[in-house]
Amino acid sequence: MTDQATPIPLGAEISSIDARQEKLLQPLEASILTPEKLEYARQVIEKDKAIKPFWVKKYKTEAAKNWDRFYKRNETRFYKDRHWIEREFTVFKDSKLNDDGSPATIHCLEVGCGVGNFIFPVLERNPNLFMYACDFAPHAIELVKQHDDYKQGRCSAFVCDLTKDPLTDTIAAGSLDVVSSIFVLSAIPAEKLEAAVRNISDVMKSGGMLCFRDYAVYDAAQVKFSSNPGHMLDTNLYVRQDGTLSHFFSKEQIKELFEKEGFTTVECEYVHRETINRAMDISIDRRFLQAKFIKK
Numbered sequence: 001m002t003d004q005a006t007p008i009p010l011g012a013e014i015s016s017i018d019a020r021q022e023k024l025l026q027p028l029e030a031s032i033l034t035p036e037k038l039e040y041a042r043q044v045i046e047k048d049k050a051i052k053p054f055w056v057k058k059y060k061t062e063a064a065k066n067w068d069r070f071y072k073r074n075e076t077r078f079y080k081d082r083h084w085i086e087r088e089f090t091v092f093k094d095s096k097l098n099d100d101g102s103p104a105t106i107h108c109l110e111v112g113c114g115v116g117n118f119i120f121p122v123l124e125r126n127p128n129l130f131m132y133a134c135d136f137a138p139h140a141i142e143l144v145k146q147h148d149d150y151k152q153g154r155c156s157a158f159v160c161d162l163t164k165d166p167l168t169d170t171i172a173a174g175s176l177d178v179v180s181s182i183f184v185l186s187a188i189p190a191e192k193l194e195a196a197v198r199n200i201s202d203v204m205k206s207g208g209m210l211c212f213r214d215y216a217v218y219d220a221a222q223v224k225f226s227s228n229p230g231h232m233l234d235t236n237l238y239v240r241q242d243g244t245l246s247h248f249f250s251k252e253q254i255k256e257l258f259e260k261e262g263f264t265t266v267e268c269e270y271v272h273r274e275t276i277n278r279a280m281d282i283s284i285d286r287r288f289l290q291a292k293f294i295k296k
């Protein structure tokens, strides 16, 4: 018997804490995790151990297949539209003018777009945007293309694995004003993150902005994973019941990743949300990381 925990079975029904929260929880005002809660989270996470290397490799290799199954099973029912993004990333409300005074198009890309819960609300509100959207799950891209608001001339969705398919195959190098990465890099193992960020950088203009939001270390979801051993693949990387991956980032890790690839950090902060599960009568401390980076 080794000291490594056995893995959870694949193919079980999705039990993401995020989905249940989106349905059942009402956000309260932002709260800061107390030092006691952070210490508790640190202790639980530190005690957890990675599953056997065979399973780690298998889950990492099968991530794309498992996301595709996820969208086949859930279609557009899982995520809610992300209307808050324009509040947090006002760059999506911008307008700019051509030399002749006519409105200029702002070229954007959403990486790991899922079924388009971000792109369609934003496109509706800002007529000056053109949105590229990519995901490595073909079912997700199919659902984006079937959306009533998927209009030629306003958006273009395509299948792309950020860690290996050059974005420049579809988008002109150095052409984008804004890129959003919303709960996507957390699905990518640490050893492939540099390649993904370099790929994104290649299609951005110098001065373009990258908007990032994702899971942060000591988030309640991480504590929950570590409280039920059998999910941990690497430091801060876990596998969900459905075989998709979830990494939890620290400020230092994400800043280093982007700065190494030629970005300047404009903002990088933990965001705390206390949410109440009224059905279970419990409060949950969510912890996210939100950042803005400018390509040099």
Ligand SMILES: C[S@@+](CC[C@H](N)C(=O)[O-])C[C@H]1O[C@@H](n2cnc3c(N)ncnc32)[C@H](O)[C@@H]1O
Residues within 6 Å of the ligand: 067, 068, 079, 082, 111, 112, 113, 114, 115, 117, 118, 134, 135, 136, 137, 140, 160, 161, 162, 163, 181, 182, 183, 184, 187, 188
């Ligand atoms: C948690 S979902 C977020 C979807 C969307 N950004 C949103 O906020 O609703 C993560 C998405 O990233 C996609 N993804 C994960 N790894 C990827 C990769 N290497 N290349 C492209 N997409 C990826 C998954 O297929 C999934 O749609």
